[in-house]
Amino acid sequence: MRLRCAVLDDYQRVATGIADWSPVTDRVEVTSFDGHFVDEDALAAALAEFDIVVTLRERVPFPASLLARLPRLKLLVASGMRNSVIDYAAARAQGVTVCGTPSSSTPPVELTWALLLGLARGIVTEHEAVRSGGPWQSTVGADLHGRRLGLLGLGKIGARVAQVGLAFGMRVGAWSQNLTKERAEEVGVELAPSKEELLAGSDFVSVHLALGDRTRGLVGAEELALLKPTAFLVNTSRSAIVDQEALLAALHAGRIAGAGIDVFDVEPLPADHPMRSAPRLLATPHLGYVSRSNYATYYGAAVEDIEAYLAGSPVRLLG
Structure with a gap:
């Protein structure tokens, strides 16, 4: 048998x-x-x-x-x-x-950049308008060249994301609890003096940390409040690193320009889940490794x- x-x-x-x-x-x-x-x-x-x-x-x-x-x-x-x-x-x-x-x-480096670029240039909004006969040009894109990309985590995935950012002509900074100046210099990026400085001084923030006791809830309401109103947040790592309720509140209040999210507290998302209808959100159904x-x-x-x-x-x- x-x-x-x-x-x-x-x-x-x-x-x-x-x-x-x-x-x-x-x-x-x-x-x-x-x-x-x-x-x-x-x-x-x-x-x-x-x-x-x-x-x-x-x-x-x-x-x-x-x-x-x-x-x-x-x-x-x-x-x-x-x-x-x-x-x-x-x-x-x-x-x-x-x-x-x-x-x-193929770790989720490519999807990270798909989300980041989609947010920066309003790809989904403009695509839907073209397909539906909507307004011709309704968004003004955010530039990457010369802007600061802040990375929470500079491991294997974070380092590859950094390389792409540098190729776009971005200034790249990184922070994590254990990140050293030597590691940052090895990758060719700036070591941020603190998590708070990284968040407050970045135009784009991308999360590349493993989930653990020290990273769970690492980005909550206080941290999101530090972001510029023109800043974008991308998370392709683990949902629990970014407080989901705090992120929803920030998106609804327009405190940040937008977020690109591939990971969620509940997967698959229930049909009535608030993340499905949140404004300023570009969401994918955990496709990072797909x-x-x-x-x-x-x-x-x-x-x-x-x-x-x-x-x-x-x-x-x-x-």
């Missing part, structure tokens, strides 16, 4: 076609789900008869309470090599092997993980 494998959140229905699953299909029956399960009860019911689950990044939490309701589960594969929503101790106690995949080859090459990497590696597990030598173990 073949094992049963569930692939979660396959919204585009590409998981079984974008990678070669033939090495395991003689031993594994693969079922992909193109919808999101709204709560733990629905998820537990859907996965109760599966031996293997493949999940993308941190979209679906696997706490101890859920794992306890999945008695058949033996292998959990999550894309990437870091996942904060899996209870590893509970998985070990239940005999569930947890494996990862290589990290993204690209053909990334999906080929993730699902191809998931097949490798399953094959190795079946051979009794699991690879890329997490937890």
Whole structure:
């Protein structure tokens, strides 16, 4: 009898076609789900008869309470090599092997710039006007050349965002709790003396930090109040780094020029969620890592993980 494998959140229905699953299909029956399960009860019911689950990044939490309701589960594969929503101790106690995949080859640098440029030049507003017969030119674009780009975080992704900003002729500054002058100089950007100075002195601010105790709520109402009324904020990292209620209030009050957001406190967003109708907001449905090459990497590696597990030598173990 073949094992049963569930692939979660396959919204585009590409998981079984974008990678070669033939090495395991003689031993594994693969079922992909193109919808999101709204709560733990629905998820537990859907996965109760599966031996293997493949999940993308941190979209679906696997706490101890859920794992306890999945008695058949033996292998959990999550894309990437870091996942904060899996209870590893509970998985070990239940005999569930947890494996990862290589990290993204195309982190959300490109989407960061798509959002930033879309905001700066009013792309969505002008596009909709052209398509609907609306007014010809209704926005005045914000310049990038000579303006300051402030980066919260200067890791692998932040550094690549900085390189693009420098290519546009922007002045680039960065800040994080652990950022050193040496690291800033290595990337070719200014080290901001404080978070407050970075926010107050930047025309565009982009968030590139990992979520943790020190970064949760890092940008709240007080920090947003420091931004210029002409400034734009972009967040493609984790939603909890920017206080969502404070951001909504700032957008509705017109305290900032706009925001580009790819991450949300609840995903997918409910139909009536206030982020869906907020003014001055350019929003995308967590597309930062959604690209053909990334999906080929993730699902191809998931097949490798399953094959190795079946051979009794699991690879890329997490937890």
